[in-house]
Every structure is written in C-alpha cells, then in structure tokens.
Amino acid sequence: MEFMPDFNVLHPATIDEAVNLFGQNPDARYVAGGTDLVVNIRRGIEAPQTLIDLSRVTDIKQIEDDGAGGTVIGAGVTLSTLIDHQGLTENYGAVAQAAATVAAATHRHVATLGGNLCLDTRCVFYNQSEWWRSANDYCLKSRGDVCHVAPSGDHCFAAFSGDLAPALLVFDAEVTINGPEGSRTVPLNDIYADDGAAHLLLEKGEILTTIHLPAAKGVRSGYDKVRVRDSLDFPLAGVAIAMKIGAQGIDRIKVALTGLNSRPLVLAGTDALTGQNVDEKALDTLSDLLPKQIQPMTSTMTPPGYRRKVATNLIRKVALSLSDR
Ligand SMILES: Cc1cc2nc3c(=O)[nH]c(=O)nc-3n(C[C@H](O)[C@H](O)[C@H](O)COP(=O)(O)OP(=O)(O)OC[C@H]3O[C@@H](n4cnc5c(N)ncnc54)[C@H](O)[C@@H]3O)c2cc1C
Ligand code: SF4
CATH class of the missing domain: 3.30.390.50 (CO dehydrogenase flavoprotein, C-terminal domain)
Known part of the structure; x- marks a missing residue:
C-alpha cells in the first residue's frame, strides 16, 4: 500500500446536495463505506482530488x-x-x-x-500496488496498452x-x-x-x-x-x-x-x-x-x-x- 494521498472530502446531507456538489467538482468520486475505493486510492489505482462522502445522507x-x-x-x-x-x-x-x-x-x-x-472489477494484474503495476507496464484497464490476461486482444476481462x-x-x-x-x-x-x-x-x-x-x-x-x-x-x-x-x-x-x-x-x-x-x-x-x-x-x-x-x-x-x- 502507498501512503494516503491528499484529497478534499465533502459531506452532503441530501442526495440533491451530493449531485450538486458533483456538478461543481466533475472529477470527484462518491464514497460510501470506502472499503473498496479507499483501498484502490491507497494502491494508486485511483487518485481523485475530491471525495463526496455519502455516509451522512440519511435518505438512503x-x-x-x-x-x-x-x-x-x-x-x-x-x-x-x-x-x-x-x-x-x-x-x-x-x-x-x-x-x-x-x-x-x-x-x-x-x-x-x-x-x-x-464496486470496481478485479484482476490479479490490477489489484496491486503502484510499484508492482508500474514494474509490469500497467495494463489496458488503467494506464497501460496490453491486457496481460489476453495480450492479443483489446478487451479487459477483470x-x-x-x-x-x-x-x-x-x-x-x-x-x-x-x-x-x-x-x-x-x-x-x-x-x-x-x-x-x-x-x-x-x-x-x-x-x-x-x-x-x-x-x-x-x-x-x-x-x-x-x-x-x-x-x-x-x-x-x-x-x-x-x-x-x-x-x-x-x-x-x-x-x-x-x-x-x-x-x-x-x-x-x-x-x-x-x-x-x-x-x-x-x-x-x-x-x-x-x-x-x-x-x-x-x-x-x-x-x-x-x-x-x-x-x-x-x-x-x-x-x-x-x-x-
Ligand atoms: C479485504 C477485503 C475483502 C473484501 N471482500 C469482499 C467480498 O468478499 N465480497 C464483496 O462483494 N466485496 C468485498 N470487498 C469489497 C468491499 O468491502 C465491498 O464490496 C463493500 O460492500 C463496498 O461497499 P462500500 O460502501 O465500502 O463502497 P465504497 O468503497 O465506498 O465504494 C465502492 C464504489 O462504489 C461507488 N459508490 C458507492 N456508493 C455508491 C452509490 N450509492 N451510488 C453510486 N456509486 C456508489 C464508489 O464511488 C466506488 O466506486 C472486500 C474488500 C476488502 C478490503
Ligand atoms: S486489462 Fe487484462 S490484465 Fe488488466 S485488469 Fe483487465 S483483464 Fe486484467
């Protein structure tokens, strides 16, 4: 795991507020429990600048x-x-x-x-640390050109x-x-x-x-x-x-x-x-x-x-x- 990078966390209380906040931060990611997304952030798979936390939206x-x-x-x-x-x-x-x-x-x-x-799809070539993926030239799903599972194609099978x-x-x-x-x-x-x-x-x-x-x-x-x-x-x-x-x-x-x-x-x-x-x-x-x-x-x-x-x-x-x- 890498160190946790910097990002802003916004805490809407309603769905409308969450959607509006997304409109103001189009590269944001929603986060709920964070048990999938935060792991991917710490692996360097995702690097959102802003997280919109849904955990205070009581309507859902x-x-x-x-x-x-x-x-x-x-x-x-x-x-x-x-x-x-x-x-x-x-x-x-x-x-x-x-x-x-x-x-x-x-x-x-x-x-x-x-x-x-x-939750994101999974693959043994993808759910790895940044240094592991970089040492293997990443892959088609993220930052790379080749699928290591089916190298002759252009489809991801995660x-x-x-x-x-x-x-x-x-x-x-x-x-x-x-x-x-x-x-x-x-x-x-x-x-x-x-x-x-x-x-x-x-x-x-x-x-x-x-x-x-x-x-x-x-x-x-x-x-x-x-x-x-x-x-x-x-x-x-x-x-x-x-x-x-x-x-x-x-x-x-x-x-x-x-x-x-x-x-x-x-x-x-x-x-x-x-x-x-x-x-x-x-x-x-x-x-x-x-x-x-x-x-x-x-x-x-x-x-x-x-x-x-x-x-x-x-x-x-x-x-x-x-x-x-
Ligand atoms: C060690 C470990 C073992 C695990 N084992 C399993 C397992 O056996 N089975 C399994 O299914 N999962 C497993 N998981 C993955 C994860 O814990 C679960 O899938 C969990 O239910 C994800 O929910 P979350 O609220 O934490 O999602 P988050 O991590 O908050 O979000 C996951 C994704 O969903 C999006 N998202 C969240 N809520 C919404 C929403 N309301 N609308 C739109 N997008 C949304 C986020 O943007 C993100 O892309 C495991 C995780 C770990 C770390
Ligand atoms: S592109 Fe290939 S190697 Fe990469 S996640 Fe998809 S199936 Fe795995």
Missing part, C-alpha cells in the same frame, strides 16, 4: 415496505444492517446470506449495499466480484438512480456491461439511491460462494438461486452468478426446469447451462478450469439446498 439508509409486499432498501444501508434485518432474512434469504459472506465483520459494519453493487448483485438479481430487483439529469428507475441487470474496464452503466455524477425487491411470497432462495480464504475474500465463484416449488415441481427458478464474468450473470435457459423436481436430471440440466455462459479468465490466482468446476458444484449445491430433500 432506510429499509422500508413498498406497500405491495416488496421491500425498498436504501443504497447507504450497511451490510451488517442487511444481515440483521428480519424481513430480509425471512423473505429474501439469499440477500442476507450474500451480505454475510462479504469481507469481514469490520468491513460489513461500514460497507454499503450501493458500494457493493458499484471479473465483477460483488456478492450482493446476484442475490438481488434473482428477485428481479430494480434500482433508482439520481443524477444531474434527474431520477430514473431501471432493472438492476441493466446497470452492468460485460466489459471489465467499463462494467458500470451509470452516467457521470449518478448515485444509486434505492434498490427495490418485488414481493417474493413463497420463494425460497440461497447464496453460496467459494473463496481462497474463508475468513474474508472475494468470490472465485458465487451463485444465488431463487426458486418457487409448486405441486407440479418447479414453478419458477432464477439463477445468477458472480466472480466469473465482468458483470454479474443471470443464467439464461432456466425455464427448461419448469415442472421438474429438483432431482439429478434437473441438476444436470442446470449445470449444462453454465459452460457457454460463464467466462472465467486467468484474472485470479486460481485457474479458469477450477472456477468452472466450482461454479458447477455451487449451482448444484444451492439448488439442492432449496429442494424438499
């Missing part, structure tokens, strides 16, 4: 009913609050479970949901490694975003692109303010991940599943993954399981969907083939845990 720190059986979560809610929230643990189990696997307890105490959804996105995606979450042009609400899935160097489709100055989870009566859900260090680590692969089982077998199933592509991935083709029981045949169908959709690269210490196997095992494990067996 609530968890509320939406009046129709769903839940609205402020982007500034901390991960430890999510883990302890009874309504979430009861109705959206995967969300609370995913939050509980992020980093360590001290991080989760300040880390926010918004920061988790907006992996999206947030744990919360897949857990929210399986519930069809929507996000509300406020910015210089006003407010908009879009599916969470629409804020991501499969490009490690530009994976977040937020416009300059936009802030994620709330995350809406529609009602999920009778939906079972779960999240699991595999990481190098079980005490605190990003996922090598993470899998969330939401499933509704009726008298005729599976009514609805949605699967989302993290740690494998440059964006969180909603698995396509899971409708094929409708009407099936969660048995070996269904698990095979599910894991057969994976190979063509996931794209782990040599962006972590563990080889892509290993992460493929991990993803397959996880998807089977989580699906089985939600069955009646």
Whole structure:
C-alpha cells in the first residue's frame, strides 16, 4: 500500500446536495463505506482530488415496505444492517446470506449495499500496488496498452466480484438512480456491461439511491460462494438461486452468478426446469447451462478450469439446498 494521498472530502446531507456538489467538482468520486475505493486510492489505482462522502445522507439508509409486499432498501444501508434485518432474512434469504459472506465483520459494519453493487472489477494484474503495476507496464484497464490476461486482444476481462448483485438479481430487483439529469428507475441487470474496464452503466455524477425487491411470497432462495480464504475474500465463484416449488415441481427458478464474468450473470435457459423436481436430471440440466455462459479468465490466482468446476458444484449445491430433500 502507498501512503494516503491528499484529497478534499465533502459531506452532503441530501442526495440533491451530493449531485450538486458533483456538478461543481466533475472529477470527484462518491464514497460510501470506502472499503473498496479507499483501498484502490491507497494502491494508486485511483487518485481523485475530491471525495463526496455519502455516509451522512440519511435518505438512503432506510429499509422500508413498498406497500405491495416488496421491500425498498436504501443504497447507504450497511451490510451488517442487511444481515440483521428480519424481513430480509425471512423473505429474501439469499440477500442476507450474500451480505454475510462479504469481507469481514469490520468491513460489513461500514460497507454499503450501493458500494457493493458499484464496486470496481478485479484482476490479479490490477489489484496491486503502484510499484508492482508500474514494474509490469500497467495494463489496458488503467494506464497501460496490453491486457496481460489476453495480450492479443483489446478487451479487459477483470471479473465483477460483488456478492450482493446476484442475490438481488434473482428477485428481479430494480434500482433508482439520481443524477444531474434527474431520477430514473431501471432493472438492476441493466446497470452492468460485460466489459471489465467499463462494467458500470451509470452516467457521470449518478448515485444509486434505492434498490427495490418485488414481493417474493413463497420463494425460497440461497447464496453460496467459494473463496481462497474463508475468513474474508472475494468470490472465485458465487451463485444465488431463487426458486418457487409448486405441486407440479418447479414453478419458477432464477439463477445468477458472480466472480466469473465482468458483470454479474443471470443464467439464461432456466425455464427448461419448469415442472421438474429438483432431482439429478434437473441438476444436470442446470449445470449444462453454465459452460457457454460463464467466462472465467486467468484474472485470479486460481485457474479458469477450477472456477468452472466450482461454479458447477455451487449451482448444484444451492439448488439442492432449496429442494424438499
Ligand atoms: C479485504 C477485503 C475483502 C473484501 N471482500 C469482499 C467480498 O468478499 N465480497 C464483496 O462483494 N466485496 C468485498 N470487498 C469489497 C468491499 O468491502 C465491498 O464490496 C463493500 O460492500 C463496498 O461497499 P462500500 O460502501 O465500502 O463502497 P465504497 O468503497 O465506498 O465504494 C465502492 C464504489 O462504489 C461507488 N459508490 C458507492 N456508493 C455508491 C452509490 N450509492 N451510488 C453510486 N456509486 C456508489 C464508489 O464511488 C466506488 O466506486 C472486500 C474488500 C476488502 C478490503
Ligand atoms: S483483464 Fe487484462 S486489462 Fe483487465 S485488469 Fe486484467 S490484465 Fe488488466
């Protein structure tokens, strides 16, 4: 780690104030818990002159009913609050479970949901100190010309490694975003692109303010991940599943993954399981969907083939845990 560089910190109390401050400081960065951004600053990966601290914006720190059986979560809610929230643990189990696997307890105490959804992509050639990256001529994602993972191309394959996105995606979450042009609400899935160097489709100055989870009566859900260090680590692969089982077998199933592509991935083709029981045949169908959709690269210490196997095992494990067996 380098020494902390100088920067100004501004402390808005409302979203409007934060957006206005961004207008006056167009090169500023928003910071919430700082557990991702500050690490990147200390590694010299980012060097903003101004940070706009969202931690005093009380409007984005609530968890509320939406009046129709769903839940609205402020982007500034901390991960430890999510883990302890009874309504979430009861109705959206995967969300609370995913939050509980992020980093360590001290991080989760300040880390926010918004920061988790907006965290930078990761790569073993990028999440390094300034001197390490400079000694390796940097890379395409920042200050360099070549991708060390796929040197013949011009694409960055850094992996999206947030744990919360897949857990929210399986519930069809929507996000509300406020910015210089006003407010908009879009599916969470629409804020991501499969490009490690530009994976977040937020416009300059936009802030994620709330995350809406529609009602999920009778939906079972779960999240699991595999990481190098079980005490605190990003996922090598993470899998969330939401499933509704009726008298005729599976009514609805949605699967989302993290740690494998440059964006969180909603698995396509899971409708094929409708009407099936969660048995070996269904698990095979599910894991057969994976190979063509996931794209782990040599962006972590563990080889892509290993992460493929991990993803397959996880998807089977989580699906089985939600069955009646
Ligand atoms: C040792 C260690 C282990 C970790 N392990 C994990 C892990 O296992 N899983 C995992 O998912 N993460 C992990 N993290 C990363 C990080 O702790 C979490 O992702 C955390 O939830 C980030 O939230 P934050 O509020 O601290 O984000 P910040 O660092 O404050 O911000 C992260 C990014 O989001 C942007 N941002 C923040 N809030 C908003 C908003 N409301 N609207 C728009 N942009 C916003 C910031 O500008 C910044 O670019 C780890 C970090 C460390 C240091
Ligand atoms: S995938 Fe390539 S361009 Fe992207 S961070 Fe890694 S080395 Fe850099």
